[in-house]
Amino acid sequence: METLTYPLTQDQLREYQAQGYFALPDFFDAREVAAMVAELERFKREGLGHNVATDGDGTSHSRSRINYQIIPLNDKSTLFRALPFAGKVRSVISQLIGDPYVRYLDQIFLKPAQSGAGTQWHVDNAYFKISDPTKGVGMWIALHKATLQNGTMHMIPGVFRETFSHERDLSSDHHIAMRADENKAVAVEMPAGGALFFNYGVPHCTKANQSDAERAGLAYHFLRTDFVPDRVGFGPRKDLIHITGPEASGGVNEYATPIAGTWDREVAALQPN
Numbered sequence: 001m002e003t004l005t006y007p008l009t010q011d012q013l014r015e016y017q018a019q020g021y022f023a024l025p026d027f028f029d030a031r032e033v034a035a036m037v038a039e040l041e042r043f044k045r046e047g048l049g050h051n052v053a054t055d056g057d058g059t060s061h062s063r064s065r066i067n068y069q070i071i072p073l074n075d076k077s078t079l080f081r082a083l084p085f086a087g088k089v090r091s092v093i094s095q096l097i098g099d100p101y102v103r104y105l106d107q108i109f110l111k112p113a114q115s116g117a118g119t120q121w122h123v124d125n126a127y128f129k130i131s132d133p134t135k136g137v138g139m140w141i142a143l144h145k146a147t148l149q150n151g152t153m154h155m156i157p158g159v160f161r162e163t164f165s166h167e168r169d170l171s172s173d174h175h176i177a178m179r180a181d182e183n184k185a186v187a188v189e190m191p192a193g194g195a196l197f198f199n200y201g202v203p204h205c206t207k208a209n210q211s212d213a214e215r216a217g218l219a220y221h222f223l224r225t226d227f228v229p230d231r232v233g234f235g236p237r238k239d240l241i242h243i244t245g246p247e248a249s250g251g252v253n254e255y256a257t258p259i260a261g262t263w264d265r266e267v268a269a270l271q272p273n
Contacts, residue, residue, distance in 0.1 A: 006088035008095050016096060019157035020134075021188075021198035027088070028141065028193035035270035037143055037192075039077045040108060040216055043070050049110070053117040058170040065117035065208075067172065071107035073218075074241070079266040080106060084220060084243055085251060086263035089139070093222050093243070096137050096197060100245020102228060104128070104136065105221040108143070109206070111151055116209030118151050120177035124221065125200040126166040127176070128229075133160060133201030135224040140196040143216040147189050150215040151207035153196055154185045160201030178203065 015022045028036070043049060049070035053062040073080035083089060084103045093101060109119065125133040146152035169177035180203050188196055198204060200221075209215050225245055242248040251259025 004091045004095070006091040008092065013095065016197065016199075019155075020160035020202040021155050021157065021196060021204075023188055023190060023194060023196045024092070025190050025194040027195035030193070031271060032267050033143065033193040034272070035079055035267040036141070036218060037216075038270045038272075039079050040070075040110070040143060043076065043108070044110075048076055049108070052173050052175070054171060054173050056170050058168060058173060061173065062117070062171075064115060065171075066110075066112050066115050067117040067119060068110040068112070069107060070110070071105075073106040073108065074103075078262070079270060080218075081251070081255065082259055082263045082266045084222070084241065085260040090243060092197065093137060093139070096199075097135055097222065097224050100225040100248065101222050101243055102225055103220060103241040103243055104223045104228075106219065108216055108218050110214060110216040111206070111209035112214050113209060113212050116151060116215065117171070118207040118209075119205055120169045120171065120175060121180040121203055121205040122166060122169075122176055122178055123160075123164055123201055123203050126164070126178070128200055128221075128223075130200055130223065130227050130229065132227060134199045135227040136200035137222050138198050138200070139220045139222070140198070141218040141220075142190045142192055142194045142196075143218055144214065145190070145192050146194070146215060146217070147211070148187055148207075150209045150211040150213070152190070152215075153188050153217065154205050154207065155188060155196075155198060156180060156184050156203040157186060159184075159203065160199055162201075164203060180205070 053067040169175040
């Protein structure tokens with residue numbers, strides 16, 4: 001493991017190991033949040049995402065409910081390309097799942113004011129099918145303040161070793177969903193810039209945005225290299241980005257240019273004049 005730039009406390013590690021998740025409310029500062037939101041605004045202007053909410057048949061996109069997805073991000077933004085290489089991100093992920101690991105997936109879900117639809121209960125491993133869900137970790141970043149009213153992330157703690165049956169979610173054009181015991185759910189409210197870390201077996205969802213302002217969540221998924229399956233559901237195995245370990249090149253092998261160490265520069269380039 002590389003030198004820790006963001007050491008976690010024993011309490012934080014115990015919470016993650018027992019519950020399957022924990023939050024760092026101030027993980028990204030105001031300048032970093034401003035840069036990420038600036039890129040989100042550009043994505044919106046350029047029409048780089050689409051509404052995945054449907055009218056209940058899984059195909060016809062809803063006109064009254066919007067769950068706006070932008071995926072992937074690393075081919076659209078040098079800022080979001082650099083984020084997984086940021087020292088504090090590498091440090092936390094290494095402590096949670098160990099080294100070496102890859103960046104497996106990145107995306108944004110935007111929920112407009114009043115009409116923003118949630119994402120139904122699911123576990124990520126129902127998509128990824130990793131042999132041990134604790135060897136993968138999702139990092140969900142609140143790009144705007146995440147509250148009960150605007151449908152923040154909800155988690156069910158301590159059940160990540162259980163197996164949950166999923167079915168096609170007909171309120172989305174591609175998602176799956178599971179039944180969950182809402183009485184066990186915990187809402188995780190965070191300020192903008194807060195980061196929630198959870199393993200691939202934790203049931204989670206977001207709720208509808210009933211507030212007067214939009215809310216967006218930025219999500220990255222990481223996976224221990226030795227647990228990457230032969231068949232990768234979200235693209236060729238060769239396209240996975242090696243963040244740590246002997247195959248890691250700081251982004252040179254994947255992007256033909258150094259990416260590690262550029263996060264602060266990318267953030268500075270997107271500050272308002």
